[in-house]
Structure formats: C-alpha cells, structure tokens
Amino acid sequence: MKYLDEFRDDRLAQGLAARIRREIEPERRYALMEFCGGHTHAICRHGIEDLLPAEVRLIHGPGCPVCVLPSGRLQAAIDLVERERVILCSYGDLLRVPGAQGDTLLKTKARGADVRMCGWCTRSAMRWRSPAPSPTITSCSSPSASRAGVP
C-alpha cells in the first residue's frame, strides 16, 4: 500500500545499516532508548538489533500500559473469551497487539468471540450488563489495573 511499502524497503534498510556500521567510532558505545512499545515491537519484528553493530545498544523503554501488558496475560484473555461465555471489554489499541502465540483479540472477535472495544471499561460494562441475562463481563487491562483489583 502507498505510504507503507516505500517505508519498508529492505534494500534501503540494508543500505542504512551499512552506513551506520561505517560511521561507528569503535571506541565509543552508543545507547538508544525507544519509549513506545510499538517501536519495540517493530524493532524486534524486523530484526533491527541484528542489523546494528555491537557498539549500538538499544534499550527498550517503559511503553504505555497497553504496550507493557505481558503477552501471556493477553493470551489468557484470548483463551478465556474463546472458551467461556463472556463479554470481554478492552481498549481498542490492545485488540491488535499479539498475544503469546501471535493471536490477537481482533482475530478472536472475527472468529465469533464477544470482544468489545470501549473507551472506559467500567462504564461500558455497566451499560451492557442489563437487562439481558448477563454472561460474565471481564476486562483486559493494564498491570496497574490488575493491582487495583480489576479482574
């Protein structure tokens, strides 16, 4: 697609990596931190670390609460909504984040599970709770929310 493919040109990327290797001063160490989990995913998925010389160290920064949700926890949410009769409410961003086995809540929804996107889990859950005979409502949220006692 236009404006995506041009920015994913592997020849250009290899050329950039070659240029970086040439510019490196061997006695120096370069440490770079990205702060967004989306960047961390892109760096890992596209093998950027392997393209860079040993002198360059990438430090994976904090990420937002969506990004730092452990993939095992996300996978547990996917397993739950597929197996049990539940409505799973989640912030929209999380729907596209892959779980431990590469699956996403969006794909799970496409397969028929009741995954709903919402801006504010509690309010949305309350709205959906009545009057129908309610299945269990659960939400998939950040580790901080987990500590606060949200399921």
Add this chain to the structure above:
Amino acid sequence: MCLAIPAQVIELVDIEHAVVDMGGVRKTISTVLVDDLQIGDYVIVHVGYALNRLDPEEAAETLRLIAEFSEVANHEIPG
C-alpha cells in the same frame, strides 16, 4: 500499542465521517480533527480518527533523505 496507519479517503459520508481504504480494508472513520478533506487524500488514522492529512511532499522528502543516507547505489526513490 499506539498504531497509526495511512489510509486513503474514498467517500465522504457526512461532515464528520469518511470511508477510507487501508490496503483493501474499508472502514468508516471520524474526520472531526481534520479540515477540508477531499476524496483521494491520504490521512493518518488512529483508533478510528483521522489525525492529520498526509503531506505527499513531506513523505517524498523523508524518503529522499532515507535514500540519501542509505548506501544503495542508484536506488530509485519510490514516488
């Protein structure tokens, strides 16, 4: 994660909504954050909102800079 992706406007639904094409997937999005959208414009979409219009000249300039830094001989800059 914060994923914003480019999409092309293919239909103006009303003053606040448009249908966009994202590599074959069509989706109705909110256009309240961008003024004077036209069919054919490229926008950056995040959680159902067009955040801004993609500037073709700026994109071309970015690609030109990447190509300039990249050590690829006679590489053609995609348009």
